[in-house]
Amino acid sequence: LRYILYYWPGIQGRGEFVRLALEEAGAEYVDIVYEPEEKGGGEQAIMAFLEGEDVARPPFAPPFLKAGRQVIGQTANILLFLGARHGLAPRDAAGRLWVNQLQLTIADLVAEAHDTHHPVGSSLYYEDQKKEAKRKAKDFRANRIPKFLGYFERVIERNGARTPWMVGTKLTYADLSMAQVIAGLRYAFPATTRNALRSRPRLRRLHDAVFARPRIARYVKSGRRIAFNNDGIFRHYPELGD
Amino acid sequence: LRYILYYWPGIQGRGEFVRLALEEAGAEYVDIVYEPEEKGGGEQAIMAFLEGEDVARPPFAPPFLKAGRQVIGQTANILLFLGARHGLAPRDAAGRLWVNQLQLTIADLVAEAHDTHHPVGSSLYYEDQKKEAKRKAKDFRANRIPKFLGYFERVIERNGARTPWMVGTKLTYADLSMAQVIAGLRYAFPATTRNALRSRPRLRRLHDAVFARPRIARYVKSGRRIAFNNDGIFRHYPELGD
Numbered sequence: 373l374r375y376i377l378y379y380w381p382g383i384q385g386r387g388e389f390v391r392l393a394l395e396e397a398g399a400e401y402v403d404i405v406y407e408p409e410e411k412g413g414g415e416q417a418i419m420a421f422l423e424g425e426d427v428a429r430p431p432f433a434p435p436f437l438k439a440g441r442q443v444i445g446q447t448a449n450i451l452l453f454l455g456a457r458h459g460l461a462p463r464d465a466a467g468r469l470w471v472n473q474l475q476l477t478i479a480d481l482v483a484e485a486h487d488t489h490h491p492v493g494s495s496l497y498y499e500d501q502k503k504e505a506k507r508k509a510k511d512f513r514a515n516r517i518p519k520f521l522g523y524f525e526r527v528i529e530r531n532g533a534r535t536p537w538m539v540g541t542k543l544t545y546a547d548l549s550m551a552q553v554i555a556g557l558r559y560a561f562p563a564t565t566r567n568a569l570r571s572r573p574r575l576r577r578l579h580d581a582v583f584a585r586p587r588i589a590r591y592v593k594s595g596r597r598i599a600f601n602n603d604g605i606f607r608h609y610p611e612l613g614d
Numbered sequence: 615l616r617y618i619l620y621y622w623p624g625i626q627g628r629g630e631f632v633r634l635a636l637e638e639a640g641a642e643y644v645d646i647v648y649e650p651e652e653k654g655g656g657e658q659a660i661m662a663f664l665e666g667e668d669v670a671r672p673p674f675a676p677p678f679l680k681a682g683r684q685v686i687g688q689t690a691n692i693l694l695f696l697g698a699r700h701g702l703a704p705r706d707a708a709g710r711l712w713v714n715q716l717q718l719t720i721a722d723l724v725a726e727a728h729d730t731h732h733p734v735g736s737s738l739y740y741e742d743q744k745k746e747a748k749r750k751a752k753d754f755r756a757n758r759i760p761k762f763l764g765y766f767e768r769v770i771e772r773n774g775a776r777t778p779w780m781v782g783t784k785l786t787y788a789d790l791s792m793a794q795v796i797a798g799l800r801y802a803f804p805a806t807t808r809n810a811l812r813s814r815p816r817l818r819r820l821h822d823a824v825f826a827r828p829r830i831a832r833y834v835k836s837g838r839r840i841a842f843n844n845d846g847i848f849r850h851y852p853e854l855g856d
Contacts, residue, residue, distance in 0.1 A: 449714050469695055470671050472694065487733075491750065504734070
């Protein structure tokens, strides 16, 4: 089975959480937006699902994943599906719910990170909500980053394993997402994140362990991983603080 | 098995999505915050899980649900668990993922509704972010309510069933949550919502069908359902528009 990933071009965005799981699983997939239009690729492939009138179960927004005839949307939902299929989640039902719970908490953090530059609305330019963004980013740096990172550090600690992971002794998709969030926060707010991670050695270790996984390291080296930039979720605007 | 629900007092909040599922399922549960402190109730029962140093899998925030020895957090995750247990979700894996996907999209809408009065930060008073709230609410009313409600109307239409539901022919927990969101939006932005629902008869029908379910109707009548108010997620501030 070859998966087809539908996500906007030019940014890591929420699609990257799915890509990291696919890469770690060694799954075969196509990033449809980078395929030529004459082969059914490009943004119009995404729009066909968002606007098509015969899509039985339409997604609200990218990312979504085509797996055979199934179309699965919402990042955490895609990962729930992939995790069970590719050994990136525990086998027991309680463990799977716990990983899903962690992923949803990561999703909350990601949404707040996005809103630091778009507190008023995603349909408006950043330039038109700069003043509001300054206040939002200040609160995010002072209160939210420490609160979320403190929480996830505790999760690893309570797990009590010798491995670097949040759940049990094996890597899960929530670990991949956590590492990605740490990378994103370091890009967006380097000083704040460095500071917050100083007292959170388990999170630093988790991040390094994820990016040292052979398949993840190969993916990063391949040049296929888009660099962080100021069109994505994690943006670095000096005026929003460091 | 008697469930224990942990959620803040005095508001419907995110706890209400869990309550509606428990009520529709006819499940036995205790809303711990309303139990006397000397019987282990009150807010300290919640804090014990959030701050306790021996909680193996600590939740980040309420609501969370205790089911035997399992502690399950994140609204959509609790509903994923309850849906499977109480026949409030399809039996097939693809159907369950689809309901979870809808629930996560509802959660996105709920988060945006919350942010209309707290665009800068949840830790600040509304009064201290009123100016930002006005801009956020304007965008929410003009762009987001129509976009989300248009989407969910389409979902019911594409389902093509004679029943009022979003998935297949049976009620799911996503239908309960959708009805709750419609009730909330009507409270917060009555004119905008009335307007948006004028051309969305399927959503109006879904709302009415949910609140006509015998167990839901009994719950609403019981006086146990807290009224909407300006401490919750859906708030009515005239200055944010109607």
